[in-house]
Every structure is written in structure tokens, then in C-alpha cells.
Amino acid sequence: MRIATNTASEAVLAQLTKLSQRQSMLQTQAATGQRIFQPEDDPAAVGRILGLETERRQITQFQSNATRALEVSQSSYAGINEMKKISDRAGELVTLGAGASSPDAFKAYAKEVNQLIEQAVQLGNTKFRNDYLFAGTAVTTQPYDDTNRDANGNLLAVTYAGNTSQGTVQLSEYSSIAPGTTSATNTGMGGFINNLIALRDALNTGSSATVSAAQPALETSENLLVNALSEHGAIELRIEVNKKQQETRAQNIETLVSQDADSDLATTVVRLSQTATAYEAALSSATKILQMSLLDYI
Amino acid sequence: MSGLFGALSNGIKALNAQSRAIETAGRNLANVNNPNYARQRIVYGDRGTVQTPLGAQSLGLEAKQIEQMRDFLLDRQVVRENSLKSSYETQQAAYQKAQAGLGQSIDRAGETDTTGAAGSGSGISESLSDFFNSFQSFAARPTDPGEKQTLIQKAGVLTDRIQITDNRLAEVQSDLTFQASADVDDANRILSSIAELNAQIGRFEINAPGTAVDLRDQRQAQLEELSKKISFETQPDPAGSGQINVLARDGSGNPVVLVNLATVAGPLSLSGATISGGTPSTALNVTGGSIKGAIIARDTGVQDLRDNLDALASQLVTSVNAAYAPSGGTFFNAAGVTAGTISLATGLNATTLKATTPTGAAGDNNIAKAVANLANTSFSTSGGDAIDGTFSQFYSTTVANFGQTLSTTNSRVTEQTNIENLVRTQRDGVSGVSLDEEMTDLMKYQRSFQASSRVIQVIDELLDTIVNRLGVG
Numbered sequence: 001m002r003i004a005t006n007t008a009s010e011a012v013l014a015q016l017t018k019l020s021q022r023q024s025m026l027q028t029q030a031a032t033g034q035r036i037f038q039p040e041d042d043p044a045a046v047g048r049i050l051g052l053e054t055e056r057r058q059i060t061q062f063q064s065n066a067t068r069a070l071e072v073s074q075s076s077y078a079g080i081n082e083m084k085k086i087s088d089r090a091g092e093l094v095t096l097g098a099g100a101s102s103p104d105a106f107k108a109y110a111k112e113v114n115q116l117i118e119q120a121v122q123l124g125n126t127k128f129r130n131d132y133l134f135a136g137t138a139v140t141t142q143p144y145d146d147t148n149r150d151a152n153g154n155l156l157a158v159t160y161a162g163n164t165s166q167g168t169v170q171l172s173e174y175s176s177i178a179p180g181t182t183s184a185t186n187t188g189m190g191g192f193i194n195n196l197i198a199l200r201d202a203l204n205t206g207s208s209a210t211v212s213a214a215q216p217a218l219e220t221s222e223n224l225l226v227n228a229l230s231e232h233g234a235i236e237l238r239i240e241v242n243k244k245q246q247e248t249r250a251q252n253i254e255t256l257v258s259q260d261a262d263s264d265l266a267t268t269v270v271r272l273s274q275t276a277t278a279y280e281a282a283l284s285s286a287t288k289i290l291q292m293s294l295l296d297y298i
Numbered sequence: 299m300s301g302l303f304g305a306l307s308n309g310i311k312a313l314n315a316q317s318r319a320i321e322t323a324g325r326n327l328a329n330v331n332n333p334n335y336a337r338q339r340i341v342y343g344d345r346g347t348v349q350t351p352l353g354a355q356s357l358g359l360e361a362k363q364i365e366q367m368r369d370f371l372l373d374r375q376v377v378r379e380n381s382l383k384s385s386y387e388t389q390q391a392a393y394q395k396a397q398a399g400l401g402q403s404i405d406r407a408g409e410t411d412t413t414g415a416a417g418s419g420s421g422i423s424e425s426l427s428d429f430f431n432s433f434q435s436f437a438a439r440p441t442d443p444g445e446k447q448t449l450i451q452k453a454g455v456l457t458d459r460i461q462i463t464d465n466r467l468a469e470v471q472s473d474l475t476f477q478a479s480a481d482v483d484d485a486n487r488i489l490s491s492i493a494e495l496n497a498q499i500g501r502f503e504i505n506a507p508g509t510a511v512d513l514r515d516q517r518q519a520q521l522e523e524l525s526k527k528i529s530f531e532t533q534p535d536p537a538g539s540g541q542i543n544v545l546a547r548d549g550s551g552n553p554v555v556l557v558n559l560a561t562v563a564g565p566l567s568l569s570g571a572t573i574s575g576g577t578p579s580t581a582l583n584v585t586g587g588s589i590k591g592a593i594i595a596r597d598t599g600v601q602d603l604r605d606n607l608d609a610l611a612s613q614l615v616t617s618v619n620a621a622y623a624p625s626g627g628t629f630f631n632a633a634g635v636t637a638g639t640i641s642l643a644t645g646l647n648a649t650t651l652k653a654t655t656p657t658g659a660a661g662d663n664n665i666a667k668a669v670a671n672l673a674n675t676s677f678s679t680s681g682g683d684a685i686d687g688t689f690s691q692f693y694s695t696t697v698a699n700f701g702q703t704l705s706t707t708n709s710r711v712t713e714q715t716n717i718e719n720l721v722r723t724q725r726d727g728v729s730g731v732s733l734d735e736e737m738t739d740l741m742k743y744q745r746s747f748q749a750s751s752r753v754i755q756v757i758d759e760l761l762d763t764i765v766n767r768l769g770v771g
Binding site for chain 1: 397699
């Protein structure tokens, strides 16, 4: 075939352009470690990556939700645990009160119980991040009303002002958890405080029999608190397991994204080296061919 | 004429003929880098023959004609392939602009941890998940003012991004319309130029067909320029001397004359997606050229993308508003159901944002959860929805489909460029100037010139013998 002078230079230019483009692409891939950047690079992979990235961001959100749930559950646990300590002391005082003989001893026990009542009310009205912890979802309402007092400022009774709902937090697309206390626990805590009031009043009567009579109710309350504690232990375990699962899921997604988006460095570098050699060869051969003609010999 | 004077005369004619050939080689060499130039050759011939006592004798050599080395079929093929290439290149450029407008790129370097929490995407995909995740976060902390504020901001970012993307795509479309109109004007100018060149060629070649070589080069260059704008056919006109007609086809395949010899038969015009031309103005079935490329990109690829964004926006507004309705308000402006008009409802702010019904407690989050869970809700157009799949799936598919359109166009451009290069190489094989070939020719003609000069010198010496020496002492 007849080769015109222009054909040679056009062909060289086309080859150099092609090699140059390839070299630039491989260099970018090697420098960034990324195989694709724009939808046009690998449309199907970009579609998959976008879906996976969305899933990963959602998992990150679920992990943040789990952290929030864990905080609520841990705070609730801590509150109940403190309440349980009060209950423990109240149990001791019932035993002591039942065996007391002097009116002063009764009064001294009654005073201590009164302190426990105030402490329990304060605990029941604990706030976590500005929300009442034991009020159900009525988080802006003080759950245990402490205004019903006698002339000496002694609390006469508390009523539960929260609601019976439980706030739930989503841990995954299909599962939620209620990290706060149940309605039974919340109302039970109110009952516990009222039982403490009953104990105080019994101690004030100075009758061992009356004091003893207050014991079963306190034991029931204690059982309720113990149940609530174990319940929260289970909740925390569930949250931790869920966080772990989500973490594994996120790692799996990262692997999938990496398979689609990341370049294999060894392959990329070898190809880059091949292309650079080809580019050099093209430049060198082009210089030799293009600058030579019959003109040099006649 | 015979005898010494006859031979002398023939020698001079030979010198003239060789000079013409050297001139032509020089012109070819001068145009070695001119892509529109077709190499030229001298056609030699006898001036005639006369009957002499010795028999029929030649009147001598003469340069009869300058011949242009062109292959009409290859020229037509170059025009055809050029037209297709131009169409694909226009589409490619438009889709690349739209891709940039979409702003959906993969940036792994922006992710600072393996959970992707700090992924730095700036597209709608990221905004969509941020939006639903904000609702999820709001559901987990319904009384937190910071969460409310974040949600309102993320929702604002989402509507802004959808709107901005739609605006950018609309701008790409309007640029394409402008480009197509400008190309129509260019095409009309080129058609006039072709008609003018046809007229000049007709005048020059009326008695000597094929001799207006430079004008033919110019006309071919104009035809190739026109092929970048629109696809067409050319036909030599039997009635015209070296003139051609330029034709396009209508929807039924009937020819529509655009240039008839030296006349433009009705200029091209563009209305919507219809290119018309000829007299009377007829809608043309154009298959290539930048005008068609711009129309295809504007009305299919880019428009499909916008339609999908509209569907996404519509579904988003409808679904979120439906899930948010029990709060007693609306989240998105119910009237803005397109990508260009999507916006938050008037009066919606961190204070008025609700996670539950008006009668719900402060810590209730049923509405926030309902909206958050829309992220995983699968829609179906067969069920009357605007989209198929989840929001994320629909958007990912939209991006992947658009990416596929661009990727296919990229492949077509590469393939078409290869084809065009191949055809051009074939044509250059016929018409292109070769430096080596011209140098060889130059040497050949130089030697012929020298040989003819030597003949003249010999005759001169013979005449000198006859004139100066015969009969002298």
C-alpha cells in the first residue's frame, strides 16, 4: 500500500495519543489506588458502589443509634442500680426496725428512711441529656411528683406522672430496641418510693409489728428492681451483639466496594511500566522515521 | 515537421512538458501537509501526428492535463464516516458535561475510615442517605434540638442538590439547543459555499473536465466540513461540468435536494428536534453530524436523566409527606414535585419539626421512624408509584444507566475514530502526497529535462556544423 507522508505522521500521532491516554489513566490509578472515578468508567460497578455506600452510611447511622441506645440503657441501669442500693438499705432498716426496742431507735431509722425516700425520688427524676429517664416517652414531664408533703416537708406520697409508652431506637432495617425502662419498672419505682414512705410511717409509729408488716411490699419492689436490672443487662448485650454484627457488615461492604473500586497495585504498576516502555519506543521510532526522507540522500 | 528544426522544436516542447511536471511536483511538495489537497500528476501526450514520407510522425510531447488523484468512492466514505464520528463526539461531549453536572463521582480518598462515615461524596446519593439517616438519628433523639437542626439542614442540602443538578442538566440541554442552532447556521453557510464552488467549477471545466483541481479540493474540504454538521449524499450532476448535487433523505427515504448545482435549494432549519431543508421545506431523516448528535443527547440521554430525577423528586415528596402527615403538617412543599421545584414546606424549621403526632409525648418518634424507614421501602411503578425499587436503588440505577450511555458513546467514538482513520489512510494512499515519491519524480523529471537539453545541444552543434563549417576554406 502506498503510504503518504502525512499518513506516517498521523499514525504516529494517533499512537502517541492512545499511549499517552493509557499512561495517564494508569498513573492516576496507581497514584490514587482507585480504578474507577466516574460513572462512565464502569457503569455497573458505580451503580453497585453507590448502593453499597448507601448501605454503609445507613449502618454507620445504626451504629450511632446503637450507641445512643446503649447510653440510655446504661444510664437506666445505673439509676435502677442506685435504687436497688436504696432498697438494700431499706431492707436492712426493716430488719433493724423490726428488732428495735427504743422509740429513739425507731425515730433514727425513720429519719434515715426519709433520707432514702428523698434520694429515691431524686433518682427517679434523673435526667439524661435533658430528658427524664424514667418517664416513658413523656420525657419532658417529671415522672415522680414530690410536692405532696406535710408541714414538716416530709413526702406523703408520690404519683407517677410519666406515660406507659417506651421509646424505641432502630438498630437495623428490621429490628428496634426499647433501651429505656418499661412501664412496669417506672410505675414499680413509684410504688417502691411509696413503700419507703409506708416504712418510714411504720417506723414513726414505733411498733415493730407495723414495721414488719411493711417488709413484703418492699421485697416485691426489690424483686421488680432486680428484674429490671437483669432486663437491662440483656438489652445491653443485645445492643453490643448488634453493634458487632453491623461492624462486620460494614467491613464486608468495604471489601465489596474495594473489589469494585480499588485498583490492584501490582497489575497497575506492571501495566504502567509496559505502557511507559511502549510510549518511549513509539517516541524513539517516530523520531527516527519522521525525520528521515529521500531528501537526506540526494 | 521533421529535420533538425523539427527535432529542435520537439526538444523545446519536451523541455516545456518536463518543466510543467517539475512545477507539479513542486506544488505537491508544497502541499505535503495540507490534508485537503489531492496530489496532482501531469498527463503527457502527443501534440498530434503528421504523415511524412517516412510514415506517421509525432509532433512532439506535451503536458496535456493536470490530473488529480482522487477516489470518488473513498471521498464519499470519508464524508459518511466523518458525519457519524461528529455525531458521536457531540453526544460524548454533552454526556460528559451532564456527568459533571450530576456530580456523582467515586472518591475513596475522601473516606477517612472503613465505615465510610466521613465519605466525601457530593452527589444526590450521599444527600439522600444523609437525609434518611438524619431522620433515623432524629428518631433516636426526638428531643435533641441539634438533631432537629441537622435534619432540617440535611433536608435543605438534599433539595438544593436535586434542584442544582436539574438546573445544570437543563443548562446542558439549552447549550445543546444553542449549539445545534449555531451548527445549522454553519451548515447553511457551507451549503452556500459549496454552491458557489460548484458554479466556479462549472465555469472552469466547461471545456476541460476535471481541470479545476484546486476548486475541487476546496469543495471536498467544504463537503467534509458539512459532514461534521449533517449527514448527506453527493451525486455528480450529469448536466453539470464537474458539478455535484447535495442531497439528504426524508422520512420515507426520498431524496431532498439541498444544493442543486450552483443553487442552495432551501436552507436548513431546526425546529425542536426536526431538521428541515429543501424546497418546499421537508423534514429530513438525518443520521449523523453534530446537529443530530446534539438533538439525540438533549432529547434522550440528558432528558432521561432529568425524567428520572423528576420521578425521584416526586416519589420523595409524596412518600415523605404521606409519612409526615400525621404530625399535622407537611415536610416538603406539596406543589414542588419535580426535580427543579422540590423544596421544604414553608414554615418548616427545627422548632416546627415533629417526630410524632400532635397528641404524642415528647419522646415519641413514630413519625420520624416512619420517614426514616422510607429509605428501605421498595416502590413499584406497576403499583402506581413514580419509581421502582428503593430511593437508593432507583438513583443508583439511574446513574449506572447514564454511565452506560456515556460508556457506550465513548466506545462508539473510539470505534468510529478508528474507522474514520482507516478510511482516511486508504484515501491518503490514493490522494496523499509522499515526500519520497515526489523527490523521485523530481529527479526523474530533472533527468528528462537534462536529456532533452542535451538533444537540443546536439542539434545546435549539428546546425553549427552546417551553418558555420560547410563550404568554409
